[in-house]
Amino acid sequence: MEDAGFIIGSYALTFVTVGLLAWRYVRGGRKLADHVPDEEKYWL
Amino acid sequence: MTTTDSTPTSERGAAEVSTAGGTGTRGTRIIGIATIVAMGWLVAFGLGFSPEDRDQREAVRLLYVHVPTIWIAYLAFTVTAIGSGMYLFRRSLGWDRLAGASAEIGTVFVAVTLVVGALWGRLTWGVFWQWDARLTTTALLFVTYVGYLAVRRLDGTHEQRARRSAVIGLIAVLEIPLVHWSVRLWRSLHQEATVLGTDADVSMDGLMLFSLFVGVVAFSLLYVWLVMHRTRGMFMEDYLDDRGLDVALAARRAEASAALPARATGQSSEGTS
Numbered sequence: 548m549e550d551a552g553f554i555i556g557s558y559a560l561t562f563v564t565v566g567l568l569a570w571r572y573v574r575g576g577r578k579l580a581d582h583v584p585d586e587e588k589y590w591l
Numbered sequence: 592m593t594t595t596d597s598t599p600t601s602e603r604g605a606a607e608v609s610t611a612g613g614t615g616t617r618g619t620r621i622i623g624i625a626t627i628v629a630m631g632w633l634v635a636f637g638l639g640f641s642p643e644d645r646d647q648r649e650a651v652r653l654l655y656v657h658v659p660t661i662w663i664a665y666l667a668f669t670v671t672a673i674g675s676g677m678y679l680f681r682r683s684l685g686w687d688r689l690a691g692a693s694a695e696i697g698t699v700f701v702a703v704t705l706v707v708g709a710l711w712g713r714l715t716w717g718v719f720w721q722w723d724a725r726l727t728t729t730a731l732l733f734v735t736y737v738g739y740l741a742v743r744r745l746d747g748t749h750e751q752r753a754r755r756s757a758v759i760g761l762i763a764v765l766e767i768p769l770v771h772w773s774v775r776l777w778r779s780l781h782q783e784a785t786v787l788g789t790d791a792d793v794s795m796d797g798l799m800l801f802s803l804f805v806g807v808v809a810f811s812l813l814y815v816w817l818v819m820h821r822t823r824g825m826f827m828e829d830y831l832d833d834r835g836l837d838v839a840l841a842a843r844r845a846e847a848s849a850a851l852p853a854r855a856t857g858q859s860s861e862g863t864s
Contacts, residue, residue, distance in 0.1 A: 549648060549649045550649055550650065550714050551649075553650075553653070553710050553713065553714055554638070554649060554650070554652050554653060555638070556710070557653050557656060557657075557706075557707045557710050557711075558634065558637070558638065558656060560703075560706060560707070561656050561660070561703050561707060562630070564699065564702070564703055565699070565703070565813060565817075568696070568699050568817065569813075569816070569817060569820075572614070572817060572820040572821050572824055573613060573614065573615070573820060574613075575824050576613035576614030576615075576820055576823060576824045576827070577612070577613035577614075578613075579613070579824060579827035579828060579831065580612065580613045580614070580827065582827075582831055583827045583830055583831065587830060588823070588827075589826070590614070590616050590823055591616070
């Protein structure tokens, strides 16, 4: 594949970025959930 | 001796609450697994099965990420505008949180679009950046929503935050048609819309179109998953903000009520001496 560095790098950059965002949301949610009563969590 | 806890939930201490996972539910887990599968398909079709383009050659593979991310960013900002409008109409903070969560995700997607687009530009045009109409308006869109997110962090009550950001969310969405039609409004280096054009004639190889479709599905699922988690996280942030204020007010009232009898005692002892 020509320009494999650019192409694979773009995919890697995209997946790392959205992966970090997802990790931040899940980790943040878990930390906050420790301080909120279950009965207040409308999604449970 | 048995005691019952009659304290309202909002006034209980942080140590007394229990937790059942974070913001995940069965629904988010199903969407999460579907997202991972779709992303796997995107890699397989985008990097493997899709043929190279006659003009762009291998660089076309970048478009299976570049195009879906900007489309989902458009969707995210449209949801932000809808959430903003609904907040102003209904005054429910749930709509404001949906608007905020969607704007955060949309902004990250625009950032990805700009970076991947710059790499695509380097392969196709020979430069990472040009002050071209499409690129400039997309950069402006990114900066606008960074501003929107900054406004959300200003001091004030949740209602003030929601009102301010709702107005910006409704105005900022008007940039999307500007970005989309910029290639027609001004002379542009960027190519015109291949799929979302006005003539409804998609002149693309079937496998390329399918790869693009897989990208759109994958990033749509990801968007839904992220919004669900983020709105729940924002709900808990707001809840803890409110409860922090309640605790501070209760402490201040307790201080004031403790000081009052002491002052009254002091006055009465002065009166008798």
